[in-house]
Amino acid sequence: MKAIVCVKQVPDTSGNVAVKENGQLDRASMAAITNPDDLNALEAALKLKDETGCEVVVVSMGPPPAEGMLRELLARGADRAVLISAREFGGSDTFATSQIIAAGVNKIGVEKGDVVFCGRQAIDGDTAQVGPQIAEKLGIPQVSYVTDIQKDGDKLTLKRQLEDGFMVIEVETPCLLTCIKELNEPRYMNIPDIWCAYDKPLEVFNFETLKDDPLIELDTIGLKGSPTNVWKSFTPPQKGAGTMLEGVDVAEQLAARLAAKHLI
C-alpha cells in the first residue's frame, strides 16, 4: 500500500511579489517554499503511514533545484521521492502538468488500497485544477476539499468542506484527495528522519522515462503543446483606504451614502 503525495515548489508570495518587465513572475528573486496545502497533504499521508505502515512517496514536477524541497520532505518522514524534470516539460500549463504528473504517478504504480494526495491549490498558479485533472487522467475517483479522513479497510470515509456545510463521502481506493489546511497540523521534522534524509531514495523521471507512458500525449506537453498561455501577470492596484463610519447610526449613514451614489 502506498500514499503518493504531489508537492509543488512555489515562490513565497507572503512578501512582495516580483514581476518581470515582460509580465512574468520573477521567481528567481523570491524564496522557494513547499506549497502550504501540500504540507497538509503530506501530513495526511504520514498519518496513514502511522496507522497502516504504508510507504509514503513524494512527487514533484519542477526544475532540478526542487530536489532540495524533496530532501526536506524526506526529512519530514516521506520514504522516497520522485522528481519529474525535463526541459521538454518546461512551460506546461495545468492540462499538460497534470498529464505529466499522472504519467509519473502511473509509473510509480497505483493499486487497490493506494491513495494519491494533493493540496487543494498552489499559492502561485492558484487554479486548483491539477489534482482533479491527475485523477481524471489516472481514471480514479477524486474527492476535493477534504477536512477529515477515516480509513475502513479498502474504503475511506471523508469529510468534504462546502461553502455552507460539509459532505460525508465514502470512496473506494485507489483514489485522489485534495487536502485543505483545516485537515491537520503538519508535524515537525524529527532527528532520525533528518539524519537519514540523504540516504533515502530520490529518483528523477525525465523525458525518456515518461515519453512512452500511455497517459502522455507528446503534442500536448511543454510550452508549445499547452492549450493555454499566460500573457501577463500583474499586481492589482491597491484599493483606497476606505472610510470608517462611527456612531450609533452607522446603518443610516451607510444607507445615505449608498443612496447618494444611486446604489440603493
Ligand SMILES: Cc1cc2nc3c(=O)[nH]c(=O)nc-3n(C[C@H](O)[C@H](O)[C@H](O)COP(=O)(O)OP(=O)(O)OC[C@H]3O[C@@H](n4cnc5c(N)ncnc54)[C@H](O)[C@@H]3O)c2cc1C
Ligand atoms: C515557466 C512556466 C511557464 C508556465 N506557462 C504557463 C502557461 O503558458 N499557461 C498556463 O496556464 N500555466 C503556465 N504555467 C503555470 C503552470 O502550468 C502551473 O503552475 C502548474 O500547472 C500548476 O498549476 P497550479 O499552480 O494552478 O496548481 P494547482 O492546480 O493550484 O495545484 C493543486 C495541487 O496540485 C499539485 N501540483 C501542482 N503542480 C504540481 C507540480 N509541479 N508538481 C507536483 N504537484 C503539483 C499540488 O499538490 C498542488 O497543491 C507556467 C509555469 C511556469 C513555471
